[in-house]
Amino acid sequence: MTANAVIVVDGADGSNDSQHGGGGGAGGGILLHGDGGLCEGVLTARGGRGGDDGSGYVQGGGGGGGRIAMLDLQSECLTDVSGGERGGSASGAPGEVLFRAWEPPDLDGDGYVDEVAGGDDCDDGDPSVHPGAPDAPGDGIDSDCDGVDPSTTGTGPTGTTGGTPTGTDTTPGGTDVVPGGEDPFAGEGVIVASNCGCAGAPGPWAGVWALGLLGALVRRRR
DSSP states (O other), X not given: OEEOSEEEOOOOOOOBOSSOBOOOOOOOEEEEEEEEEEEOSEEEOOOOOOOBOSSSSSBOOOOOOOEEEEEEESSOOEEEOOOOOOSSXXXXXXXXXXXXXXXXXXXXXXXXXXXXXXXXBSOTTOTTOSTTOOOOTTSSOOTTSSSOOOOOOOOOXXXXXXXXXXXBOOSTTOOOSSTTOBOTTTTSSOOEETTTTEEOOOOTTHXXXXXXXXXXXXXXXX
């Protein structure tokens, strides 16, 4: 708000007649409550001038000045609260001017002015919320008034890579594809894994192979 006007509440002048001069009236009162506004006008509450009967014997006194109060404003208006001039006996006393400068609101007392009053405190009802305050992530409160609530998104523990699976023999007596592999034909004969340094135990087919070998030797001798 800006008050840019002329406000006059001067007292009336005393009457002038042939029998007596009347006293001047007192100045009035003006109250401006600006709530942070500006005052750029002119305010007057002057006392009225005392009257004069024209003879120089009976003259009225001047009226007293009034009172002007300007509260919670950022600047003062021009003011005049002077007393009225005397008609003969006395001049009026000056009035009073009161000015109280506006202080931006800080309702929660955290030292930061409310946004609605031109400050940067985004919640003037909570002293823990203001620019520069610690801002806990993910609580839904913008505690430092930067317009953003920190995210709770983070990086989890790093996983480990599994080892290489062991190989498997594909034929009886074959060679392991990967050292240390499992041989599904173990027990089916004498199987030697050339790269593992181990031998399988004889199985039920060992006797059959032995007879076949013996028959071949007999035929060869004939």
